[in-house]
Amino acid sequence: MSVDTRRPPSSAKAPDPIKTSESGMVGSSRNGHWWLYVILALALVVVIAPFVWMVLGSFKGEGELRQIPPTWWPEKASLDNYTQLFSRLSFGTYFLNSTIVAVVVTAGNLLFCSMLGYALAMLEFRGKKVIFAAVMTTLMIPGVVTFVPLFVLVANVGLVDSLPGLFLPFLVAPFGVFLMRQFILGLPKDLLDAGRVDGAGELRIFRQIILPLCGPALATLGILTFLGSWNNFLWPLVVAQSETHYTLPVALALYSTGQNSTNYGLLLAGATVVIIPILVVFLVFQRRFIEGIATTGIK
Amino acid sequence: MSLPTTATEVPAVPGDSSGPPAKPAGSRAGRREARAAWILAVPFCVLFLTFTAWPVVQSLFMSFTDTKARDLRNPFNVNIIGLDNFTKALGDPVFRKAALNTAYFVVIGMPLTLALALAAAVALDKGITRFRSVFRLGFYIPVITSIVAVAVVWRFLLQDPGGLINTALGWVGISGPNWLGDPSSSMPALIMMASWRNFGTGMIIFLAGLQGVPQSLHEAAAIDGAGVWQRFRHVTLPLLRPTLLFVSVTTAIGYLQFFEEPFVMTQGGPLNSTVSVSMYTYNQFGFGNYGLASAMSYLIFFVIAIVTAIQFRLLRERT
Numbered sequence: 001m002s003v004d005t006r007r008p009p010s011s012a013k014a015p016d017p018i019k020t021s022e023s024g025m026v027g028s029s030r031n032g033h034w035w036l037y038v039i040l041a042l043a044l045v046v047v048i049a050p051f052v053w054m055v056l057g058s059f060k061g062e063g064e065l066r067q068i069p070p071t072w073w074p075e076k077a078s079l080d081n082y083t084q085l086f087s088r089l090s091f092g093t094y095f096l097n098s099t100i101v102a103v104v105v106t107a108g109n110l111l112f113c114s115m116l117g118y119a120l121a122m123l124e125f126r127g128k129k130v131i132f133a134a135v136m137t138t139l140m141i142p143g144v145v146t147f148v149p150l151f152v153l154v155a156n157v158g159l160v161d162s163l164p165g166l167f168l169p170f171l172v173a174p175f176g177v178f179l180m181r182q183f184i185l186g187l188p189k190d191l192l193d194a195g196r197v198d199g200a201g202e203l204r205i206f207r208q209i210i211l212p213l214c215g216p217a218l219a220t221l222g223i224l225t226f227l228g229s230w231n232n233f234l235w236p237l238v239v240a241q242s243e244t245h246y247t248l249p250v251a252l253a254l255y256s257t258g259q260n261s262t263n264y265g266l267l268l269a270g271a272t273v274v275i276i277p278i279l280v281v282f283l284v285f286q287r288r289f290i291e292g293i294a295t296t297g298i299k
Numbered sequence: 300m301s302l303p304t305t306a307t308e309v310p311a312v313p314g315d316s317s318g319p320p321a322k323p324a325g326s327r328a329g330r331r332e333a334r335a336a337w338i339l340a341v342p343f344c345v346l347f348l349t350f351t352a353w354p355v356v357q358s359l360f361m362s363f364t365d366t367k368a369r370d371l372r373n374p375f376n377v378n379i380i381g382l383d384n385f386t387k388a389l390g391d392p393v394f395r396k397a398a399l400n401t402a403y404f405v406v407i408g409m410p411l412t413l414a415l416a417l418a419a420a421v422a423l424d425k426g427i428t429r430f431r432s433v434f435r436l437g438f439y440i441p442v443i444t445s446i447v448a449v450a451v452v453w454r455f456l457l458q459d460p461g462g463l464i465n466t467a468l469g470w471v472g473i474s475g476p477n478w479l480g481d482p483s484s485s486m487p488a489l490i491m492m493a494s495w496r497n498f499g500t501g502m503i504i505f506l507a508g509l510q511g512v513p514q515s516l517h518e519a520a521a522i523d524g525a526g527v528w529q530r531f532r533h534v535t536l537p538l539l540r541p542t543l544l545f546v547s548v549t550t551a552i553g554y555l556q557f558f559e560e561p562f563v564m565t566q567g568g569p570l571n572s573t574v575s576v577s578m579y580t581y582n583q584f585g586f587g588n589y590g591l592a593s594a595m596s597y598l599i600f601f602v603i604a605i606v607t608a609i610q611f612r613l614l615r616e617r618t
Contacts, residue, residue, distance in 0.1 A: 036426040043419070044437045047495065049463070051440050057452075108346075116343040124329065125336035131344065136352050140603045142556050144581055145596030148589050149354035149361070152371055169350040172343050202335030227443060264451060271448030278443045286435070286449035 056268040058082070065264040080271035091273075093244060094251040099277075101167045101236075101247060102229040108171030109225045110218055117180025118206050122192055132181075138173040151238060161241040164217045170229065176221050183217035184210060228279055230274075248274050317572040328507040362594040368587025377500070377590075384594030394595065396571050397579040400486065404575065405554045408490045411542075412550060415494055416501025421531065423502075425517075435506070439499040450563035453492050454479070479565055482572035489560045489573055496560075497553070501546045508542025548607055555603050 057065060059077040076111075085091055119125065120132055150169055151160075159165035187210065195205040236247045246254070252270040255263070304474050362384055364377045419438055423431055441449070456463045457478040465475035476484040512535055520530045536543075558577040561567055567574035567582075576599055583592035 033426060036422055037430075040419075040422055040427065040434055043592065044434060048437050048440050050456065051444055053452050053455070054444070054448045084330065084610065104356070112343040112346065115339040119336040119339040123332050123336035123339075125333035125340075128336070131340065134347075136353060138347075140552060140607060141355060141517060141600050142580070142596045142603075143575060144556075144558075144584065145358045145593055145600075146351070146354035149357035150369075152357075153350070168346075172346045172351075174347075175353070177343065201331060203338065206339065221333060231445070231446070237533060265450060268448060271451075275444060275448075282436070282439065282443065286432070 008047050010066040050228075054268050055272050058265065058272045060265060062265050063261065065268075068142060081265040082273075084266060085269045085273065089255055090243070091251075094246050094248045097163065097166070097240075098230060098247040098249075100163060102226050104167045104226045105170045106222050108167075109173055109176045110222055112172045113176030114180045114211065114214060114218065114224065115206070116177050118184050118210055120177070120181045121184035122189070123186075123202065125127070135174040139178060154239065160239055160243055163245060165239045166236055166245070166247070167229075168258075169235070170232075173225070176225065179221055180214070183214060187213055223281055223285050227278055230278055237283060243278060333491075348489060358593045359597065361590050364595050366590040366593075368589065379421045380590070384591045385598065387591060387600060389596045393571060393574065393581060394576070397574045400572070401555065401557055401576045403486055404490060404493070405551065407487075408493050408557075409547070409550055411490065411500050411556050412554075413495045413501060413547060415498035416546065417505055417543075419498065419502045420505035420509060421535070422511045424506055435503075437500055441496045442499040446559050448565055449492075449496060453564065457488055458581060468610050480569060485565055485569060485572045492564070493554070493557070493560050497550070501550060504546050505539070505542060505598045508539050511539045540614055542608060547614070548610050551606050551610065552603055555599060555606065 015267075053072070056072060058081055059079070060071070060074045061076065061078065061080065064075055065073060104203060116131070120128060154160055154165050154169065159168065191209050194204060195209050200208070231249060232247070233249045233253070236245075236250045237253070240246050240250055243251075249268070252267060252274065255266065255270075363379055363381060365380050365383075368375045368379050419434075421433055423438075427434075459465050459475065459477040459480065462475075462478070464478070468475040478484050478488040481561065516534050516538075517530055520534050525533065556577045557575045559575040560583070561575055561578050567575045567578055576595065580592050580595040580599070583595060
């Protein structure tokens, strides 16, 4: 079932000239159907409108944000929300916490999930079926159900209100194992045998032959894990109890929906800043990201 | 654990048959291989058993007890009450309402999201050749926008009067409903919002799947006189089926646990019209009824497992 869909980049590009000549044949412009651009552009406007409004809103004052009907362009644009964000809140601390947690969680998932994914896909050992069944089962169990037992566990080992308490429970995830296993299943088995003939041990085969081929899958897993950790809200809200351990979403939610009323300007400025690292990660990895899912052997 | 294990045998199927031929168990090479496998598996297994499996087992046990928040300090107060939590949940009118709402959300929202995702992916893959990465990023932006910001903006969009959506409807002479204030339009509003928020993920995965559809098949079909729709229906869709399976399974798992939208937008109102099973469960956790809430979670899991099994059956590749 796991058909190998990987192709060298050159052959992946190959169909392009044929495609343009074909679409020319059916009577559309060289760059595609113009009306499709119109529809897509309209859709794009609808899709990103809230995002644009968010960015524009971050330059507005509190009074203007509460105006009904809401305005698009700021009547009096100012950087007040941003200066407030960076001066009044210890933004650097939250940013650092979020980054540490997201990077550690992502690294853990990349390493441990690919290790087990390789073992599940390529090696024979007792207990293999049980491990995979357990992984798939937990993938389908609602996360909220383990929340309380997990919190009790973390509290019992004294990790509440600490950074390890924020990242340790998420160092591995069933999703990552599923993804890596599916991808590695699609790699040719000959690689393994070639390595063995050369006398390499299984661990060396993994490190020097398999891992380098997993780039796209690792990029996919990396982005999805980073995004999940970066936006994670409920767990850090409960576990990070002192301000020095807040992550960005927690700090933003707590400050902007403070004692009396929601401070929308601060909230929007914060949300705009928070999205930047994710945009960067997405832009850097998006080519590999798309390759990555195409080659996970999901077929 | 026997229940969850059997319930998930189905998704475990893909690829299982393609494992390497079994080596004689006693051979030296076989033993060395098994040892290497366990070295690779141990770090994951330790973390997984501690932070995932153990809480899962505890929560499963909890669902058969009358655990409340105060019992956490004194575990010996807990009584095993069998299936009482499950019967209580199923007999609770709000839980049933939540189940209906969730079904409504999934039945309308999932096809809508998949259709949007597929349409966007096909348009970006075959329809256009320029600005692809602009559209790709643009359509993905809702996925990566924080739910906090999404909630604020959508509340303004859905406002009545004065919200952007109703203003736009007014231009064409339609007077829009009080979206979040009216029980009959609150769920459609959340479905709209969820589809908007989630179709980007499906689109990215479909785009990846579409790269596996050979262009030569399209040309052959075009030469045979197949139109755009026929080519999509008879060439693209069959080849896309594995990807379709993956996207619909993961979307279903996510949508059956539909939680964030009502949580930030309506708190389940008005008149419980948007309360979802996950949200009701979450509230029960909040009230400290841990036993009951765990039972509700396992009811959700049970439905997810069934829906997943059905999807695997319907969309299985013909081999």
